[in-house]
Amino acid sequence: MPRTATLHVLPELLEQARNGSTDALGELYRRHAQVVHAVAWRLLESRHDAEDVLQDVFVGLPRALRSYREQDRFEAWLKRLAVRMALARLRTRRRKREDSLEVAADASVHAAHAVPHPVDRIAAQRAIARLPEPLRSVFILREVEGYSHGEIAELLSITAGSSATRLSRAWTMLRGERD
Amino acid sequence: MLTHPHLDELRAYAAEELDAAVRRRTTEHVLACTECRDTLQWLADVRAAARAELPAPPPDTWARIAVRVAADEVVLLPLPEDAIGGDAQAAGTGAGTRGYEDGALRGDGTAGYGRGAQAPSSLLRGWRVAAVAVLIAGGAAAAAPDGWLRSMVTAVLGSSAGDGDAPLPVGAAGSEPVAAAPTAVALLVEPADGSVRISLQRPHAAVRVHVRLVDDTDLHVEALAGAAAATFRTSPGRLDIVGGDSGVVLLTIPTSLGRARVDVDGRTLLLKERGEIRILAPSADTVGSEFVLPVRPSGTPPR
Numbered sequence: 001m002p003r004t005a006t007l008h009v010l011p012e013l014l015e016q017a018r019n020g021s022t023d024a025l026g027e028l029y030r031r032h033a034q035v036v037h038a039v040a041w042r043l044l045e046s047r048h049d050a051e052d053v054l055q056d057v058f059v060g061l062p063r064a065l066r067s068y069r070e071q072d073r074f075e076a077w078l079k080r081l082a083v084r085m086a087l088a089r090l091r092t093r094r095r096k097r098e099d100s101l102e103v104a105a106d107a108s109v110h111a112a113h114a115v116p117h118p119v120d121r122i123a124a125q126r127a128i129a130r131l132p133e134p135l136r137s138v139f140i141l142r143e144v145e146g147y148s149h150g151e152i153a154e155l156l157s158i159t160a161g162s163s164a165t166r167l168s169r170a171w172t173m174l175r176g177e178r179d
Numbered sequence: 180m181l182t183h184p185h186l187d188e189l190r191a192y193a194a195e196e197l198d199a200a201v202r203r204r205t206t207e208h209v210l211a212c213t214e215c216r217d218t219l220q221w222l223a224d225v226r227a228a229a230r231a232e233l234p235a236p237p238p239d240t241w242a243r244i245a246v247r248v249a250a251d252e253v254v255l256l257p258l259p260e261d262a263i264g265g266d267a268q269a270a271g272t273g274a275g276t277r278g279y280e281d282g283a284l285r286g287d288g289t290a291g292y293g294r295g296a297q298a299p300s301s302l303l304r305g306w307r308v309a310a311v312a313v314l315i316a317g318g319a320a321a322a323a324p325d326g327w328l329r330s331m332v333t334a335v336l337g338s339s340a341g342d343g344d345a346p347l348p349v350g351a352a353g354s355e356p357v358a359a360a361p362t363a364v365a366l367l368v369e370p371a372d373g374s375v376r377i378s379l380q381r382p383h384a385a386v387r388v389h390v391r392l393v394d395d396t397d398l399h400v401e402a403l404a405g406a407a408a409a410t411f412r413t414s415p416g417r418l419d420i421v422g423g424d425s426g427v428v429l430l431t432i433p434t435s436l437g438r439a440r441v442d443v444d445g446r447t448l449l450l451k452e453r454g455e456i457r458i459l460a461p462s463a464d465t466v467g468s469e470f471v472l473p474v475r476p477s478g479t480p481p482r
Contacts, residue, residue: 022245022248025248026241026245029241029244030241033235033236033240033241034235034236037233037235037236038233042233047234050236051236051237051240054236055244055247056254056256057254057256058244058248059244059247059252059253059254060254061256062248063253063254063255063256064255064258067258081256081257081258084256084257085256088257121224121227121231124224124225125228125229125231128225128228139229140229143226143229143230144226144230167190168186168187168190171186171187171222172186175221
């Protein structure tokens with residue numbers, strides 16, 4: 001007996017999800033959950049928080065799709081929502097930690113952030129994770145997610161110049177005492 | 180003496196961001212400089228480490244999402260085109276945080292909520308003062324907290340509006356008609372003798388109480404959508420929420436709180452005594468890390 005498969009064309013899928021189809025939403029999840037989960041995890045450095053963001057994004061997606069414009073690339077649009085959700089969560093954390101760039105700058109003189117050379121991947125990831133959150137967010141958004149400084153400025157409510165400065169400081173901290 | 184390019188220049192070189200002239204000059208240097216070639220390799224290695232693939236989401240995540248969707252849970256995502264959201268959220272966070280910390284009260288709401296949407300619990304915290312503005316500008320006397328809380332609303336609004344470096348997102352809210360009634364209200368309830376009692380009286384049958392236990396110090400209450408139209412009455416260690424429409428009441432309870440009790444029309448839904456939580460609602464559910472407690476047993480006709 002021949003097997004049939006439904007090929008979901010994205011605009012139709014989006015329309016169905018917008019209208020409350022759980023099947024369509026599930027298909028979108030199957031296609032894009034990894035991207036949402038990864039960007040949230042990288043920004044939040046927490047698998048648990050990343051899963052919360054992933055859930056919230058997809059629970060809120062049908063309603064959010066009302067604002068989606070077809071000319072936007074869907075995955076980029078969706079990822080940006082995830083970034084905003086993750087950044088909102090980071091801001092909540094920051095209020096509690098009183099994380100400051102000044103403290104971070106002081107920390108940079110210590111070897112704790114130095115990445116050994118040749119690069120050990122795990123050590124590098126840990127060093128990135130230890131970056132102060134304002135620097136790490138910019139580092140991830142720029143070096144991993146590929147956003148421009150203008151886009152990062154818009155996402156973080158900072159200037160493009162601040163974004164570039166933070167990126168520079170992040171790399172300098174990662175380099176640590178290598179020089 | 181050899182002058183090495185700055186790390187930023189090497190990073191930009193690796194990312195092919197340099198203009199042709201600088202790139203040509205940097206290339207000449209790198210070809211002759213082992214140290215800078217090492218640095219370029221290091222930049223590439225760190226970048227690769229940062230981009231390393233991460234594990235997939237837990238396999239049951241979709242099932243959890245499906246449960247929340249089936250429960251008609253609404254999460255407002257921070258769309259960039261929202262009048263207050265995304266970009267303006269940081270400003271809202273700054274003002275709101277101060278208002279909350281100084282005034283021990285918070286309210287949440289945006290112009291987006293005025294369009295009839297519910298507020299997402301995960302996003303609310305950034306928009307506290309905005310909701311206070313909506314609450315007052317809307318003139319919703321029924322929803323305004325009574326007693327000292329009402330004066331606190333005014334105090335928070337006044338103090339935050341004066342902050343020059345953290346603009347209150349009222350202007351953005353003003354770009355759209357402000358709803359007559361608030362669509363989100365958030366409060367901080369201070370315990371009395373380590374105890375808090377929250378009482379819902381005559382709530383809409385479709386109201387759901389979400390309870391989240393957190394490692395925090397304060398008990399927060401957020402009333403979303405129609406639930407924000409209730410009347411809020413306070414006294415030390417107590418909050419009465421009277422009336423209101425269909426919506427969500429989110430309780431964020433600190434694990435450190437000695438005793439917390441949530442009643443609906445005299446019937447206890449939840450009781451926390453030190454480390455023990457007792458859920459007494461007949462059809463409680465869990466969504467993510469939250470308990471979801473309907474205020475009426477299933478089958479009870481709505482008002």
